[in-house]
Amino acid sequence: MTPRNIENYHRVQPGEFAARCAGIFHAGGKLRMMFAADERETDGRMNIYAVFSSIADHGSFDIITTAVEDEGGFRYQSITPRVPAAHWYEREMACMFGIVPEGHPDLRPLVLHGMYPEGVFPLRRDITAADVRSKVDLAKDDAYPYKTVEGEGVFEIPVGPVHAGIIEPGHFRFSAVGESIYFLDPRLFYTHKGVEKLFEQVGFERGIQIAERISGTSSFCHSTAYCLAVENMRGVEIPIRAKAVRTFLVELERLYNHIGDIGNLCAGTGFAAGYAGGAELKERLMALNHRLTGSRYLRGVNRLGGVSRDVLEDVESISAELSVVTDEFKAVMKFIMSSISHMERLEGPGFLSREAAVKLGATGIAARASGVNDDLRTAHPNLFYDRIIFEVHTRNRGDVLARMMLRADEAACSLAMLRSILRKAKPQKKELMAADAQQDARPADIGGGRQALGWVEGARGSIFYFVKAAADGKSPLRVKVRSASFCNWPLLPLAVLNDIVPDFPLINKSFNLSYSGCDM
């Protein structure tokens, strides 16, 4: 199974693009990501790509690509009216490449705020970082046209970007009637750091450090997806032991996130003792992370071609720690679920329908708690996942409670997986930890201009990377990052409708979306 057979690229005429995408989407093909790449320096074209999970051929991707014509500005027919899941991707392309999707229902600028210069599109290859920097004007007012609701008794509650607690920045504009939320218009991208351009600036090797810092608590999944993309592109097969280590750490990351999130939900209902239980157990896992990798956020392990060292050597002590975690996790869940006042608050708010989840392309917990059976670990198994037998958990209620219970199911499943990996992957003497990815980095071999996808099902949902090498093969022409949160943020305004404003923090916590991962 080489990656080349998994990714099927189909080039279509600009006029056919929308129909082709809509055809796949309506037949049930999931839109995994959509992006543009400025390839005018190599093939003279500005291309857009839409990546779908193939319907006919399970486990593979159909990537529909077309060139956008420059007719005094790049324009093409928007696919959002027929493929709603594409709405943010198209807005993103408009901001970053100046490619206008005609017929898109909402063309307000998504990523770049008011201080950025108009008409300067950072991801175009002929624009340098310095070009953008020199034109940023902090004094300029940010006149973002929020959607407002008018009528008797409707009032607006603006919140953020600096919030009351220690959380990431974002602005939420509520239109409320009494206590009920009538409409929510979120504005994000306050933490936009120009990451995709930065990848092009720093080269493949240092890209790992950036991938690790796109979203703090998804450090390992992001760097794994990035490494997989580069390795796929170069045709490097990583050693089996490295696969085991990566899979182990991906699951460990899921575990500490899920347990932390379950604890945080207690903070959302003011259940201090439950919060403390979750926080203590999470801290225990952070300490384990540190012991295994030297980093509480599992940084510095991944490298191109594998991992930097074998972190699973000490099987016994890791197993012992995992059994303690298993017992404590059971106790914490029992305690949390014994609080009727807490559980009652979780039941009902934050409802996301299955239909909305499918149409808007929800991923991860948000999708599975609304009954969508979608998990990359079974849909597109890579790493060790084709060797581990497990069941994808789903819940159907679509509310805060469903998302909490699903996290508990998945945490238990991850614990079982961790133990099974430890059992199966007894370390041999001096096993190879990394293939020599460098060897394949010679431009002659990689034939510049190669491209590939990398993906991982992280704690928040699917993470995708697309990497394409420049003509010399030495640096990336394009790195596209699609984090889980980018797909799920647009769901939040739907999930809070008709709930009360005081429940918003709780609902927000139940999705636990990353701002930095989305804003990049």
Add this chain to the structure above:
Amino acid sequence: MFGKIFCNIIKSKRVLNERELEYKNPEEAAGGLVRREIIPASFRGSVRIRQVDAGSCNACEWECIALANPIYDVQRFGVDFVASPRHADIILVTGPVSWSMARALEKSWLAAAEPKIVIACGDCAADGGVFKGSYAVAGGADKIVPVAYKISGCPPSPADIIKGIRGALALLCGTHKGPEPK
């Protein structure tokens, strides 16, 4: 002879800490500091921090949140995180300062009452960290607000942050000059 025994005791204690108490012993977690060592007398035993995320990856925030969990529990030392900059003695900045957060950071700083200081927490806030050179960041909190003290690390551990807060307060009260060498 006495010296040797003393060493042994310290050693065995260390092993215990790493194996079992690493995440449990609050005093150890805070680098063995006690309250009067962290907060200078002139603050009367209490400082309040407004944390401002200026484009961080969120790992720095999680370490700040961990400070308030039952293991590190910084409230014991009289250190607490507050919602409003008006209540804050310290503005603790994380992240390389994305352009979109620059004004919000400045406003938070201006809203805090004197005496006040800014701590740059993490490599990003110190000088842009891995995001240095990006078109979208100022590249360090000191480009926007006057930074008095920098805590290095990516992210700095909760214990590093407590030590950093101590260092910053000491600096503010003139009891020592400049950041401690790492």
